[in-house]
Amino acid sequence: MMDICLLGTGGMMPLHNRYLTALLCRYKGNMVLIDCGEGTQVTLNLQGWGFKSIDAICFTHYHADHISGLPGLLWAISNAGRTEEITIYGPPELERILTGLLVIAYDLGFPIKIVELEYREYNEMPIPGTEMFLSCLPLKHGKPCFAYSISTKRGGKFDLERAEALNLPKRLWGELQGGNEALFEGRRYTPDMVLGPEREGFKIAYCTDTRPVKTIPAFINGADLFICEGLYGDPEKAERARSHMHMIYQEAARLAREGDVKALWLTHYSPAMINPKEFLGVARAIFPGAAAGYDRITKTLDFGD
Amino acid sequence: MMDICLLGTGGMMPLHNRYLTALLCRYKGNMVLIDCGEGTQVTLNLQGWGFKSIDAICFTHYHADHISGLPGLLWAISNAGRTEEITIYGPPELERILTGLLVIAYDLGFPIKIVELEYREYNEMPIPGTEMFLSCLPLKHGKPCFAYSISTKRGGKFDLERAEALNLPKRLWGELQGGNEALFEGRRYTPDMVLGPEREGFKIAYCTDTRPVKTIPAFINGADLFICEGLYGDPEKAERARSHMHMIYQEAARLAREGDVKALWLTHYSPAMINPKEFLGVARAIFPGAAAGYDRITKTLDFGD
Numbered sequence: 001m002m003d004i005c006l007l008g009t010g011g012m013m014p015l016h017n018r019y020l021t022a023l024l025c026r027y028k029g030n031m032v033l034i035d036c037g038e039g040t041q042v043t044l045n046l047q048g049w050g051f052k053s054i055d056a057i058c059f060t061h062y063h064a065d066h067i068s069g070l071p072g073l074l075w076a077i078s079n080a081g082r083t084e085e086i087t088i089y090g091p092p093e094l095e096r097i098l099t100g101l102l103v104i105a106y107d108l109g110f111p112i113k114i115v116e117l118e119y120r121e122y123n124e125m126p127i128p129g130t131e132m133f134l135s136c137l138p139l140k141h142g143k144p145c146f147a148y149s150i151s152t153k154r155g156g157k158f159d160l161e162r163a164e165a166l167n168l169p170k171r172l173w174g175e176l177q178g179g180n181e182a183l184f185e186g187r188r189y190t191p192d193m194v195l196g197p198e199r200e201g202f203k204i205a206y207c208t209d210t211r212p213v214k215t216i217p218a219f220i221n222g223a224d225l226f227i228c229e230g231l232y233g234d235p236e237k238a239e240r241a242r243s244h245m246h247m248i249y250q251e252a253a254r255l256a257r258e259g260d261v262k263a264l265w266l267t268h269y270s271p272a273m274i275n276p277k278e279f280l281g282v283a284r285a286i287f288p289g290a291a292a293g294y295d296r297i298t299k300t301l302d303f304g305d
Numbered sequence: 306m307m308d309i310c311l312l313g314t315g316g317m318m319p320l321h322n323r324y325l326t327a328l329l330c331r332y333k334g335n336m337v338l339i340d341c342g343e344g345t346q347v348t349l350n351l352q353g354w355g356f357k358s359i360d361a362i363c364f365t366h367y368h369a370d371h372i373s374g375l376p377g378l379l380w381a382i383s384n385a386g387r388t389e390e391i392t393i394y395g396p397p398e399l400e401r402i403l404t405g406l407l408v409i410a411y412d413l414g415f416p417i418k419i420v421e422l423e424y425r426e427y428n429e430m431p432i433p434g435t436e437m438f439l440s441c442l443p444l445k446h447g448k449p450c451f452a453y454s455i456s457t458k459r460g461g462k463f464d465l466e467r468a469e470a471l472n473l474p475k476r477l478w479g480e481l482q483g484g485n486e487a488l489f490e491g492r493r494y495t496p497d498m499v500l501g502p503e504r505e506g507f508k509i510a511y512c513t514d515t516r517p518v519k520t521i522p523a524f525i526n527g528a529d530l531f532i533c534e535g536l537y538g539d540p541e542k543a544e545r546a547r548s549h550m551h552m553i554y555q556e557a558a559r560l561a562r563e564g565d566v567k568a569l570w571l572t573h574y575s576p577a578m579i580n581p582k583e584f585l586g587v588a589r590a591i592f593p594g595a596a597a598g599y600d601r602i603t604k605t606l607d608f609g610d
């Protein structure tokens with residue numbers, strides 16, 4: 001199972017009832033956070049998933065509304081007793097930005113590993129300490145900005161017939177199913193002897209702030225959940241969104257449709273948009289699986305078998 | 306009149322219902338902010354006094370819970386359309402800290418004047434662009450930390466008898482009362498001809514984070530309002546407060562009594578303290594004018610005449 005929580009859904013400035021857009025993804029006891037604007041620790045605290053298990057933090061870009069909550073969050077994680085390394089990912093300039101911001105992060109109880117990415121596509125990098133993988137895609141915004149996807153692997157299906165044919169004690173089945181080798185009566189048994197071909201794992205994609213560039217659909221293709229910005233819902237604000245290098249709902253919905261994703265959560269709303277649900281209809285007319293994200297909306301992915 | 310608003314009352318970490326301790330002081334259309342932790346812009350937005358008129362920001366010290374909200378606040382002020390310079394005050398290292406934090410504050414519409422203070426006492430420095438004055442006192446905390454007071458001047462009382470004796474047209478009385486000179490029939494008239502001795506203006510004092518050092522009472526003496534930390538209310542936590550270089554309510558109340566202030570607001574509560582009013586009785590037993598501050602508590606000072 002993978003648990004996903006959209007901690008905030010605001011753009012530009014944090015509001016009391018709408019914190020800044022940030023995504024938390026939990027899988028097998030590990031957590032990855034994407035973006036951390038001012039107030040992310042407040043909504044994370046309300047969500048109650050704890051701070052200690054955050055193994056990685058990924059920044060889309062360095063506008064204040066996506067990163068200004070970092071010093072406070074790191075302090076909260078440290079106070080929660082974490083001692084294991086945290087990996088921080090981001091586009092070029094990450095090291096310079098962190099050197100600046102962390103001037104007020106004193107005495108953290110854990111080391112930080114900085115992974116400053118080149119501004120190009122990356123495919124399924126293993127996230128240290130977790131069983132999750134990170135992919136990145138350059139977007140089109142005022143500053144270099146990444147879309148991210150987080151994915152997991154899933155082993156092949158256990159083949160009972162083949163397993164029985166091996167005449168192994170059943171206690172060793174679990175070893176093989178878990179991906180380990182087993183020794184029995186001098187012979188070596190490998191997982192592929194009882195498992196079918198690798199199956200699709202989970203995949204979520206996160207895309208803000210950007211114009212709808214044409215590389216996005218392939219990047220998000222088939223995602224179980226696509227979290228995408230929609231600064232404005234009103235189609236009449238299309239030009240305004242374009243000039244600010246953002247998107248309206250319709251553009252996000254088109255990406256979701258072209259990317260053939262299973263579900264879409266809109267986010268990163270303008271502070272001036274009081275009711276994000278008002279224009280949801282225009283998104284659903286294009287992609288019926290669209291929903292207006294709200295603070296701490298959660299979803300649990302499982303394989304249903 | 307001077308309006309005072311305690312924007313937040315939390316210490317260490319911002320909570321949804323208790324933002325970090327920060328004070329806003331408004332006088333004759335100008336505003337001065339003391340401290341700006343994560344979320345200060347959120348509670349300031351709720352308060353509704355606007356962002357544009359903030360002329361100065363004073364930092365007590367550079368622990369994240371007192372300064373991490375600065376980049377976002379500056380951005381909000383810029384978005385509100387401010388173009389006039391803002392003065393930022395703080396103890397030594399201010400320039401280094403700001404150089405770090407402002408790495409994510411792009412394209413601000415106004416200049417910033419950095420006033421890095423020496424770690425010593427200052428008495429009534431004029432705050433540029435305002436009619437307020439700033440005083441500073443070194444405290445005792447883990448890092449160099451200032452107590453601040455903000456004060457105003459008040460001219461002498463208008464003496465009707467003396468004014469009448471001058472045989473001036475009444476339209477010139479206002480000039481003299483306002484502190485200006487006047488010319489009439491070739492003779493120069495000065496304000497002291499119609500005004501009594503200068504009277505006491507307003508004074509508020511702000512004191513967090515610190516142990517109760519003995520220089521505080523003289524510094525806060527006679528303040529209309531003393532805002533003071535009380536990390537814990539429970540007298541049994543005195544040792545814990547001492548070891549963290551903070552205070553309990555009783556210590557704050559003793560300072561208020563010794564400083565002969567008119568009122569005390571407690572603030573900077575531990576996140577673990579659910580109900581700050583619970584131990585208010587122990588503070589009032591020492592200083593009856595003690596109140597438990599809460600987010601956006603306000604007070605208007607006037608001279609009552």
